[in-house]
Amino acid sequence: MQSLRDLQRSFCAATLFGDPVALASLGIVGGRLDPKARIAVYRNNVLGNYRKAMAATYPVVQRLVGASFFAAAVDYFVRGYPSKRGDINRYGGEFALFLVSYRPARELVYLPDVARLEWAIDQAAIAADAPPFDLEALAAVPPSRQAALRFSLHPSLRIVSSPHPVFRIWRANQVDQCGEDRVDLGEGGDTLLVSRGNAGVSIERISAGDRAFLAALADNGTLAEAAGRAQEVEALFELAATLRRHVAGQTIVAFRAP
């Protein structure tokens, strides 16, 4: 008699990959339905669960390619990228990577970046909470010591950059978006800041300087170092305004004095 492990391996091979040898080895009792039809019930359930979970995470990708194209892509993805967790909600982080080399979608050059944006939105929604910024404590820091401060970013913060106008593509494909918003693919790329504040997950375009600034802070750089990095890529980078905006928007949530 085969071991439980062998039975579970064969079940997986028969369900996901349609392996006829594995199916035969399972010793499924037939009756009104033959073993192949019975395993097909599980295949439909398993793939159906993944399609549903992925559609919840990637609604814009699904809208861009259509439901049946999306379902076929998910079915293919599932076979090559095993789920590693018992929580299906967290499945699918490698979908953008998969789409880069998924031949049926190769003409939609922007699709992987739209997927990266949707994954960032999904992750931002479940990231850890952070206490509100202590503005009074910051105001008490003498100006001479401000340059040496280091800042903590909200755990939900993600930056998504693309050579394609993914923000406009994303906005034009929201369910509440009616009208024929057309996106010119040649209009240039986006650098997007995805983060979660009191009002939920938000997406905003940020400048190259802002991106460098946040990246430097995330690398534990001081305020002076981060401002320097921002000015290297953006001569007119406005430090005070940027800092105020990030504190107000809860992108920056805490500071540490040296």
Next chain:
Amino acid sequence: MPDSPLPVVAGIGLRAAHMAQVRAEHPPTGWLEVHSENFFVDGGPALAALDDIRRHYAVSLHGVGLSLGSADPLDKAHLGNLRGLIDRIEPSAVSEHLCWSHVDGRHLNDLLPLPFTEEALTLLCERIDAVQNALGRTIMVENISSYLRFSCDAMAEWEFVAALTQHAGCKLLFDVNNVYVNAVNHRFDPRRYLAAISGDSIGEIHLAGFDSSAGCLIDTHGTRVAPAVWDLYRESIERFGPKPTLIEWDTDIPALEVLLDEAAKAQRMLEACHAVAA
């Protein structure tokens, strides 16, 4: 370890679609059950909503992904997430399924059927013991719907379930709909199932709707409870005594009122059963 302290009344499964309405209106339902994994998150609005719900209702955490019956080792990270959620929510009950979901590290994220063998029974007893030790509490395990049987089965499903509740030190989450679905799919008399189960082992009952497709009944949780399942439920509580009873709905989720209406029906049957018992 304490018995199931869920109130012996009807409750409903709470899904994201109804979260805002339940928080705003606090409808009169005895208790609420959520899927544990939906709250395996570090923070954000979903977890905050559950914290708020917990301030107003008894909550049961129902897991779908621990995979008690896998030959693979127990997923310690998953168990750790569950432990963290239990510490935060302080649920009245914690439950999982009599199934497996992963093999060689690949999760299939579905409730897959076990062969009813001594090997599977021994493994489940060990796993349930390990989980109960890690969580420091008794869990309930639910009998699942299935669409196939293995020729290597050494016993009937009800013998397997009865043996498990006897030896594993856990409680049974008795899903009446799953018994009915399996009775039709595998052609047995559901009363034989009821006859094998001890009422003392049951900590909770589940009710849900099924769909029929491709020559078998599928446990979709997408419709009202079928009349035949209501009949089997009435027989169950007459035999086992009244138990905390949950209405589950997971696909094509209707208005909250429809779930509350189903729960009210279960509640009336529970009260009739209480009256007879008294």
